[in-house]
Amino acid sequence: MSRIHVYFMPGLAASSKIFERIKLPEEQFEVHLLEWDMPEKKETLQMYTQRMVKKIAHENPVLIGVSFGGILVQEMAQLIPVQKTIIISSVKCKMEFPLRMKIAKNTKAYKLIPTRMFSNVEFLLKYGLNEKIKERLELYKKYLSVNDKKYLDWAIEHVLLWDRKKIDPNVIHIHGDMDSVFPIKNIRNCIVVKGGTHAMILFKAKWLNENLPRIITE
Helix, strand or coil: CCCEEEEEECCCCCCHHHHCCCCCCCCCEEEEECCCCCCCCCCCHHHHHHHHHCCCCCCCCEEEEECHHHHHHHHHCCCCCCCEEEEECCCCCHHHCCHHHHHHHHHCHHHHCCHHHHCCHHHHHHCCCCHHHHHHHHHHHHHCCCCCHHHHHHHHHHHHCCCCCCCCCCEEEEEECCCCCCCHHHCCCCEEECCCCCCHHHHCHHHHHHHHHHHHHC
16 A cells, blocks of 8 residues: 655744654655745745745645645645645634734734844853743754744745635644634634644644544545
């Protein structure tokens, strides 16, 4: 029996290390990890998507994306035939964005985010912060390693400007009821993970490992 090819796309600023706790049965699935490329000057999300689909080396794959990666795999599924599109901690259309993101888009407040600061975690770690913050920054350093200012500015803008109005009914949406980035109250038709936060790809890996094989194949 041939294995199902599953491509994982990480979230905004994240490397594929966020999937290190996800283990799918090897006799059934072959896992491929995608990474963010640096965007080109004035590149639209559509242009970027066309570049990313070139990394898909198998026919009819399963695409799984987290957060902004969830938006990207939905765009990729418009360009190539896929077996399934699964999004985790993400949104299916612009109506699922929280109000604060809609305001940030309309006022262009996102342009004021000091993204340069995020690219120097070493500096922040060095200067006497309390243990809890240091612990968070260590996690940030490990998993959110795509911190080039050019990429962050581009990614934040293209999340907020994503303009999909109509939900693709074929998209399978897995969402935590404690997600503070995309609150569950705005999300429709999803598989709810109790206690799942926006980072549940890490902290609810056990649930995902138990349920993803069934979700992919059923």
